Amino acid sequence: MTGKARWVADFTESFRNRRVGDTVFDMLVTGKTRPSGLLLSRIFAFFFTPNYKVACLVRSVTDGLSLDRLRLAEILRATEKFMKRNEIDWSWVVIAKEGAFPETLKNFVQTYRTREVGVALVDVSSGDMTTSDSFIGRNLERYAKVPKSK
Amino acid sequence: MDTIERISPTNLFICFGSTLMVLTVVSALSGFLALGEFFVSMFVLIINMIISIAAAWPIYRYWFHTKMSMDDEQFNLEVGKREKASGRWNEFDEVSLVHLGRGRMGIRLYYRNKDDFVEIPASDLKLNASDLRFKAIDLTKKGQPPNETQG
Numbered sequence: 001m002t003g004k005a006r007w008v009a010d011f012t013e014s015f016r017n018r019r020v021g022d023t024v025f026d027m028l029v030t031g032k033t034r035p036s037g038l039l040l041s042r043i044f045a046f047f048f049t050p051n052y053k054v055a056c057l058v059r060s061v062t063d064g065l066s067l068d069r070l071r072l073a074e075i076l077r078a079t080e081k082f083m084k085r086n087e088i089d090w091s092w093v094v095i096a097k098e099g100a101f102p103e104t105l106k107n108f109v110q111t112y113r114t115r116e117v118g119v120a121l122v123d124v125s126s127g128d129m130t131t132s133d134s135f136i137g138r139n140l141e142r143y144a145k146v147p148k149s150k
Numbered sequence: 151m152d153t154i155e156r157i158s159p160t161n162l163f164i165c166f167g168s169t170l171m172v173l174t175v176v177s178a179l180s181g182f183l184a185l186g187e188f189f190v191s192m193f194v195l196i197i198n199m200i201i202s203i204a205a206a207w208p209i210y211r212y213w214f215h216t217k218m219s220m221d222d223e224q225f226n227l228e229v230g231k232r233e234k235a236s237g238r239w240n241e242f243d244e245v246s247l248v249h250l251g252r253g254r255m256g257i258r259l260y261y262r263n264k265d266d267f268v269e270i271p272a273s274d275l276k277l278n279a280s281d282l283r284f285k286a287i288d289l290t291k292k293g294q295p296p297n298e299t300q301g
Contacts, residue, residue, distance in 0.1 A: 012249040013246050013247070013248045013249075013258065015244065015245075015246045015247075016283075016287070018244070036251060
């Protein structure tokens with residue numbers, strides 16, 4: 001993995017090529033927003049940090065895979081079902097691609113309203129990121145710094 | 151079957167330290183009951199340390215000592231004398247890498263037909279958890295129907 005990021009949650013479990021519905025995510029990590037640690041930080045976290053179960057699902061789009069508005073909607077529906085089944089409170093769905101995403105897809109993401117799911121379309125060649133308008137979607141821009149591919 | 155068995159100095163030290171702490175508290179309480187004050191003499195402390203050194207090994211063997219045997223078909227895992235797990239690789243369909251706390255890493259194997267998993271503490275066996283994860287993915291894949299993806 002390359003690039004920089006900010007602390008978001010304690011991700012403790014990681015899957016590779018994990019199938020969620022019809023989609024195989026290249027990476028799926030799960031964790032909690034409450035950090036563990038030694039005695040004092042544990043006590044502090046217990047009182048001041050909410051204990052949400054979170055997941056981050058990452059899918060890269062290659063040339064052979066077509067991704068349109070309907071396909072993305074299916075992916076997000078499958079993610080919501082996955083969250084319900086696994087009692088996950090927040091999820092970030094990151095779709096990465098070398099090259100720009102179509103405007104229709106960007107518009108779809110910008111108007112996606114589910115509060116518990118943050119969606120980001122990442123163009124790794126230019127570093128551009130389009131996020132959904134929910135709180136956690138907007139925060140993705142602050143959390144993740146996208147490395148530009150060389 | 152290959153057997154992997156490693157002694158964990160950290161866990162051994164935890165067993166020694168815990169035993170010494172318990173013995174010291176018991177000695178101090180005994181001193182309080184007998185003499186009316188909390189007092190542990192150097193002689194008692196040395197005796198406690200000798201007992202702790204002798205007791206640490208069996209306690210470690212019972213609670214922590216991890217042993218794993220595996221081949222391409224199956225594995226057996228023993229965590230001390232209290233936890234035993236065994237299975238065939240093709241009984242599992244998902245493999246994940248997990249952080250077990252205190253810097254320990256392991257892998258989790260999810261059963262194909264039931265909502266349960268087996269955890270292999272790779273760090274306790276001095277194995278590279280990432281390598282073990284990819285090996286487990288390959289081994290579990292062998293027993294799966296084609297086109298089924300896991301990770």
